[in-house]
Amino acid sequence: MINEEAILNPPFVNKNTPLQKVNDTFITERGINLYMKREDLNHPELSGNKWHKLKYNLLEAKKAGHTTLLTFGGAYSNHIYATASAGKLFGLKTIGIIRGEEHLPLNPTLSFATECGMEIHYVDRKTYRNKTDEKFIDELHKKFGSFYLIPEGGTNHLAVKGAGEIINSVKVKFDRIFCACGTGGTIAGLIAGLNGKARATGVSVLKGGGFLADSVKELLNSTGNAERDNWEILLDYHFGGYAKINKELVEFVKRFVEINDTPIEPIYTGKMLFAIYDLIKRDEIKENETVIALHTGGLQGLAGMESKMKETLA
Numbered sequence: 001m002i003n004e005e006a007i008l009n010p011p012f013v014n015k016n017t018p019l020q021k022v023n024d025t026f027i028t029e030r031g032i033n034l035y036m037k038r039e040d041l042n043h044p045e046l047s048g049n050k051w052h053k054l055k056y057n058l059l060e061a062k063k064a065g066h067t068t069l070l071t072f073g074g075a076y077s078n079h080i081y082a083t084a085s086a087g088k089l090f091g092l093k094t095i096g097i098i099r100g101e102e103h104l105p106l107n108p109t110l111s112f113a114t115e116c117g118m119e120i121h122y123v124d125r126k127t128y129r130n131k132t133d134e135k136f137i138d139e140l141h142k143k144f145g146s147f148y149l150i151p152e153g154g155t156n157h158l159a160v161k162g163a164g165e166i167i168n169s170v171k172v173k174f175d176r177i178f179c180a181c182g183t184g185g186t187i188a189g190l191i192a193g194l195n196g197k198a199r200a201t202g203v204s205v206l207k208g209g210g211f212l213a214d215s216v217k218e219l220l221n222s223t224g225n226a227e228r229d230n231w232e233i234l235l236d237y238h239f240g241g242y243a244k245i246n247k248e249l250v251e252f253v254k255r256f257v258e259i260n261d262t263p264i265e266p267i268y269t270g271k272m273l274f275a276i277y278d279l280i281k282r283d284e285i286k287e288n289e290t291v292i293a294l295h296t297g298g299l300q301g302l303a304g305m306e307s308k309m310k311e312t313l314a
């Protein structure tokens with residue numbers, strides 16, 4: 001028998017992460033209440049949105065008797081890092097199919113993953129594009145045997161279910177909630193969790209984020225959620241593309257970290273907060289509104305960004 005409670009409510013995950021008021025005069029002078037939901041603090045490694053997206057997948061894997069998880073990601077992927085951690089914490093073997101070639105020494109993300117016991121396999125970029133093709137998955141089964149497949153970024157219907165639970169953990173009444181979007185799984189969960197109340201805004205961190213709205217609709221449909229119009233995806237805050245940064249963004253992130261004594265990175269949460277500040281400047285977020293910015297973690301990625309951030313400021 002599977003102990004569901006032990007998987008869904010493990011003692012090492014903090015379910016009551018802080019809701020932290022952003023005390024920046026830029027915000028408070030305008031009479032806006034901005035809070036950060038600090039999901040980065042739910043676990044040191046299996047952190048942020050990753051825990052929420054993985055929890056029901058872990059349960060499903062265990063229920064089906066799987067002993068191995070296989071998933072996909074880039075060499076700096078937060079999802080790879082979190083899946084490796086989950087495997088270690090929940091006693092599952094993990095296999096990471098990594099886009100690109102091996103670079104030694106391993107970067108901090110992959111060295112952590114291997115320390116957790118993840119088996120790393122590199123595939124070239126062209127092959128990696130087949131990550132959702134049945135034929136390719138069959139080949140992986142032939143090579144690795146039986147496994148529970150978690151898609152890239154951890155996004156599937158079970159991720160939507162888990163991410164939806166974030167809404168109930170926000171204990172103030174709010175008008176809007178924001179999160180960064182890569183695959184759209186997290187924002188789909190937030191929209192589902194809102195159930196028509198308040199507004200959800202996703203900030204694409206990718207240049208070609210045009211597909212995100214359709215992906216979100218598909219995820220909502222496939223999880224039996226009603227069509228809603230209380231959400232949107234912003235496409236203008238990617239700063240040139242995934243993990244691309246410029247001086248303006250890095251200065252913004254540095255200022256935010258100093259004022260709020262809260263760590264953020266420029267790949268996801270930094271871009272989302274930049275978007276919120278910009279909407280405030282444009283008066284699209286108004287006096288008396290209460291806004292939640294979801295801190296989705298990803299801080300492990302900072303290790304791979306520091307020199308790039310310094311160069312940007314030089």
Ligand SMILES: Cc1ncc(COP(=O)(O)O)c(C=O)c1O
Pocket residue numbers: 048049078079153155180181182183184185186187268269296297298299
């Ligand atoms: C730190 C962080 N925030 C936000 C996201 C975006 O989540 P999603 O892929 O569910 O849109 C990701 C992953 O892609 C992430 O690693």
